[in-house]
Amino acid sequence: xVWIIQALKEEDEPxxxxxxxQALYLPEGQAPxxxxxxxxxxLARYVQDWGSDGDCGFMVIDFLTExxxxxxxxxxxxxxxxxxxxxxxxxxxxxxxxFPEYRGQGIGTQLLTHLLESPxxxxxxxxxxxxxxxxxxxxxxxxxxxxxxSDESLLMKRDCQILKPG
Ligand SMILES: CC(C)(COP(=O)(O)OP(=O)(O)OC[C@H]1O[C@@H](n2cnc3c(N)ncnc32)[C@H](O)[C@@H]1OP(=O)(O)O)[C@@H](O)C(=O)NCCC(=O)NCCS
Numbered sequence: 001x002v003w004i005i006q007a008l009k010e011e012d013e014p015x016x017x018x019x020x021x022q023a024l025y026l027p028e029g030q031a032p033x034x035x036x037x038x039x040x041x042x043l044a045r046y047v048q049d050w051g052s053d054g055d056c057g058f059m060v061i062d063f064l065t066e067x068x069x070x071x072x073x074x075x076x077x078x079x080x081x082x083x084x085x086x087x088x089x090x091x092x093x094x095x096x097x098x099f100p101e102y103r104g105q106g107i108g109t110q111l112l113t114h115l116l117e118s119p120x121x122x123x124x125x126x127x128x129x130x131x132x133x134x135x136x137x138x139x140x141x142x143x144x145x146x147x148x149x150s151d152e153s154l155l156m157k158r159d160c161q162i163l164k165p166g
Pocket of ligand 1: 022023024098099108110128130135138141
């Protein structure tokens with residue numbers, strides 16, 4: 001497959017809502033969640049009003065069909081509007097998803113590589129991931145480290161200082 005990566009713009013918000021739904025990890029055999037779940041405040045805060053100050057992200061487009069098939073994005077969620085991956089008011093949280101039929105082909109790896117090489121301005125990135133999600137090994141490969149854990153999830157963080165010039 002050939003794909004193109006491009007920056008997420010304000011008008012890509014509808015696609016990002018879809019990606020938010022696709023980013024919800026379900027252990028094998030579990031029934032799909034109702035689509036409305038993404039409008040719960042604790043999830044909607046990752047996408048609502050996309051294009052606000054500090055938002056930064058990329059989508060991947062299938063070159064043949066010209067359809068977007070995945071995205072990675074950062075949003076700064078501060079103390080009064082915390083996400084699941086909150087560590088402090090300066091660390092944006094990461095969201096990532098690829099449509100199921102496109103997973104396991106290296107797209108997630110490409111998206112993360114692109115994001116981490118881009119001048120999004122963050123000095124660190126955090127995320128929350130289910131303990132049994134295979135994405136944990138992807139994050140570890142990219143230098144994310146476990147900050148804390150609960151019975152079900154890991155809070156992970158990656159320092160980005162190394163990417164800053166000077
Ligand atoms: C996680 C995800 C974005 C990775 O994208 P991808 O295109 O499948 O990633 P790659 O093909 O580059 O594979 C990278 C890793 O993802 C893992 N992976 C592969 N298929 C996967 C799948 N169907 N579901 C979850 N992870 C998968 C692989 O184990 C691989 O691990 P490795 O780094 O140890 O080799 C994608 O699989 C996905 O959308 N999963 C469901 C949503 C999700 O879990 N999002 C993260 C929430 S914290």
